[in-house]
Amino acid sequence: MIQDSIQFGSKTIYFKLVYSVRKSLGISVTPNMEVLVKAPVDAPIDKIKQKLRDKAPWILKQQSFFLTFHPKAAPKKYVSGETHLYLGRQYRLKVIEGPLNVVKLRGRFIEVTCTEKGRAEELLKKWYLEHARVRFKQYAAPWIERFKLYNVEPSSIVLREMPTRWGSCTPKGKVILNPELIKAPKGCIEYVIVHEICHLVHHDHTQKFFDLQEKEMPDWEKWKMRLEVLLA
Numbered sequence: 001m002i003q004d005s006i007q008f009g010s011k012t013i014y015f016k017l018v019y020s021v022r023k024s025l026g027i028s029v030t031p032n033m034e035v036l037v038k039a040p041v042d043a044p045i046d047k048i049k050q051k052l053r054d055k056a057p058w059i060l061k062q063q064s065f066f067l068t069f070h071p072k073a074a075p076k077k078y079v080s081g082e083t084h085l086y087l088g089r090q091y092r093l094k095v096i097e098g099p100l101n102v103v104k105l106r107g108r109f110i111e112v113t114c115t116e117k118g119r120a121e122e123l124l125k126k127w128y129l130e131h132a133r134v135r136f137k138q139y140a141a142p143w144i145e146r147f148k149l150y151n152v153e154p155s156s157i158v159l160r161e162m163p164t165r166w167g168s169c170t171p172k173g174k175v176i177l178n179p180e181l182i183k184a185p186k187g188c189i190e191y192v193i194v195h196e197i198c199h200l201v202h203h204d205h206t207q208k209f210f211d212l213q214e215k216e217m218p219d220w221e222k223w224k225m226r227l228e229v230l231l232a
Contacts, residue, residue: 005221006049007210008056014225015052019043027055029062078121084110086128087135088185088230095120103127132159132182139186140175140193146216152200166227167192169199184227191223 002017015035025048026038039048052059076082082093091110098113103123105111112120112127140157147153155173161180162168168176175196181189194217202209213220 004045004049005225006052006056008053008060010205011056011060012221012224013052013056013059014221017048025051027052027059029059029066031066033063033066035059035063076121078112078124079117084124085183085230086110086131087182088188093120093124128182129159129179132177132179135182135186136177136189136193139189143190143193143197143216147197147200150201150212152197154197154200167196169196171203173200180231181227184230185223187219187223188227188230191217191220191227194220 003014004017005012005014007013013035015037017037017039019039019041022038022040025040025043028036030036035052037048037052076084078093078095080093080095083090084093085091086105091105091108094106094109094111095117096111096113097115097117099115101114101119101123103110103112103126110124110127112123114120114123136157136159140154144153153173154169154175157175157177159179160176162176162178166178166181170176175193177189177192177196181192195213198209198213198216201212217223
């Protein structure tokens with residue numbers, strides 16, 4: 001089985017491709033919103049992708065239909081026993097009432113000690129933000145150095161909560177990252193960093209932009225998909 005993707009406007013459609021002894025191309029969308037393609041053994045990949053682009057409106061409509069049946073993630077209550085993500089791993093939350101306000105990783109637990117249990121959400125969000133500042137700077141450093149080959153460098157990297165975006169890049173070269181990314185694996189965070197730094201070279205989503213992103217991070221689509229599945 002081969003995994004690949006096509007671009008349709010601003011949407012990326014990921015699909016799984018299986019070659020078999022058959023005369024025609026078959027495209028289906030599963031209730032899990034996966035796109036499955038069954039193709040004749042001699043079908044060229046460019047023709048398969050063109051067929052997918054032709055069917056893209058139908059594919060997106062089917063995915064949207066199945067999405068309505070998917071349970072929405074319940075809002076976090078920040079109580080003991082909940083699972084919370086950090087760098088792509090799941091941890092159990094343990095809220096303890098104590099004399100200090102402190103958050104620590106202990107094994108598979110995020111332990112929040114607070115003077116009042118009602119402060120657990122505030123303390124955990126502050127902890128995430130502090131770790132995001134450190135990790136994002138650490139992960140961005142080698143990429144910033146590498147992109148000096150293209151005579152570009154971010155004027156600054158800042159964190160800002162954004163309800164619909166993981167990152168952005170201003171015309172003056174400021175790279176803005178969503179602190180929620182700290183819940184995703186390192187590869188996902190690096191993908192967003194690379195994506196935004198590529199905009200310092202090519203400001204729009206042109207083919208040259210995607211060629212540069214592909215050159216610098218060949219597995220970017222894997223991390224983009226992982227990010228969308230994990231945190232979307």
